[in-house]
Amino acid sequence: MMNQVKENSKDKLIKTASRLFQLQGYHATGLNQITKESGAPKGSLYYHFPNGKEQLAIESVRLTANFVSEQIVEGLNKTQDPAKAIQNLIEDMAKQFQREARKGGIPIASVALETALISEPLREVCQSAYANFQALFTQKLVQAGFEESRAKDMGVVINSMIEGAFLISFTTGNVEPLLLVAKQIPVVLK
Amino acid sequence: MMNQVKENSKDKLIKTASRLFQLQGYHATGLNQITKESGAPKGSLYYHFPNGKEQLAIESVRLTANFVSEQIVEGLNKTQDPAKAIQNLIEDMAKQFQREARKGGIPIASVALETALISEPLREVCQSAYANFQALFTQKLVQAGFEESRAKDMGVVINSMIEGAFLISFTTGNVEPLLLVAKQIPVVLK
DNA sequence: GTCTATATACTGATAGAC
DNA sequence: GTCTATCAGTATATAGAC
Structure with a gap:
């Protein structure tokens, strides 16, 4: 019933938006670009997402978060x-x-930083994503x-270490921070 | 000679831009808002920063980075x-x-994430900022x-931990990640 | 549900008088 | 160095035919 063989416009929009928000961030990604690259018409966007860009971004972050959770x-x-x-x-x-x-950006960080102060629903969905990673x-x-209690604390710490290492690795174009943080995991968990 | 009693337009622009880029990110901060809030005329902006927004952002990130370095x-x-x-x-x-x-945003992270893939000079100044923090x-x-050699590695790790904790604390509106990361510092340095 | 055309506002940037 | 007017482009969003 709900599993369609052909991908519908809504799914195409969310998939394309997820990729672009992750790659370019929230404000640098325009709805014109999303509709153009997804192949979906612009009228279709506001049909499926009456609340416009914010709603599309919320569903995009959810998709990205689910994908990352599965990887974890x-x-x-x-x-x-x-x-x-x-x-x-x-x-x-x-x-x-x-x-x-x-060439892929960081999953959620840019949208989180850009929107935490201007959109409470978007902030909440980013917060949920991080809470989920920590819980895993x-x-x-x-x-x-x-x-x-210690497991909960260390979930927060490990998540912070990973996100920070991603940020620095992305900015510097060097994976060293990720590798060094990985090496410290057994130390903090000893 | 170079120390003026009265603040000139260039300094006002950089100060205002630093605050706004940190608070709102790169793409969400317009030049109109910067000139308006700084009190400097728009014509003045392109006189002092012929390369426009990118150049202004570079000098703004430098100012922010210096401020953070002093704090550290x-x-x-x-x-x-x-x-x-x-x-x-x-x-x-x-x-x-x-x-x-x-209400202050995170010093450099948002600009770094938003611009690392689209402006090499901006990426480099963000990279320098992080390299400087690590070096301290x-x-x-x-x-x-x-x-x-171990001190260098741990500089990178500590910087990553702090940046990640800031990101999560900012997104969730909760300082717990920062406090938990602080508590782990003696563990990773043991 | 799809698609085009368009509205309104704002963006970064420039020209040129002062 | 300052300031205003304005450019071309793009943003989000909407109206309305199909």
Whole structure:
């Protein structure tokens, strides 16, 4: 019923918008560019997203967040030991980051920074994304026997370390920060 | 000679631009708003910055970076032990962040994310800013007897942790990430 | 649901008088 | 160095035919 063989305009718009917001940020990405690259007509955009750019961005961030969450889950499931698992996950992210040669942007950070003060709904969906990432790390730690409260704290810390390393790696065009942060994971979890 | 009692248009423009770029990001900040809030005429902007917005942003990021560097230096000088010093610095930043109630933005991150792929000179000045922050942490560690190579690595890691914690704290409107990262500094430096 | 044409406002940038 | 007027382009958003 809801699974269509052919991709509809709404999905095409969200997919294209997700890519462009991630690559260029919120304000640098215009609706004209999104409709043009998605192939969907502009009238269609306001039919599917009556609240315009803000609503489209909210759904785009949700899509991006789900995609990243899946990557995290898959990565963490590869290894039982949590420290090794998280370290490997970050190193895999660094490899992918290097392969793409910085042509993909950072998943959510730019939209979060640009909109946190001007759109409460957009801020909330970015906040949810980060809360979700943290929860995945925390879950992995709890399953490995970490005490609940410490696992929660370390989820926040690990998420911060990863986001910061992404920011610096992206700005400098060098994956070193990601690799160095990965190496510190076993240290902070000891 | 170069120290004028009265603030000239160029300085007013850079100061205002620094504040607005930090608060709103690069693309959301228009030249009309900068000239209006600075009190400087628009014609004056292109007289002082022939390369327009990009050049103004470069000098604004430099000003912001210098200001942050001074804050870091002052903070690190308060305490001799590097772990304690860095931890206290981050906690002070968190306090200031909370006082401002998220009304100041994050110093450089938004501009860095928005421009790294579209302006090489702007990317470079953001990169320099981060390199400078890292060097200050590294210097503190070397002075305390850390081995040079490890001190460099930890400068990068600490800078990443702080930037990431700022990003998450800003997005969520909660200083917890900054405080938790501060608490981990002695752990990673042990 | 799709598509085009258009409205209004604002963007970065420039010209030229003063 | 200052200031105003204005350019061409693009932004988000809407109206209305199909």
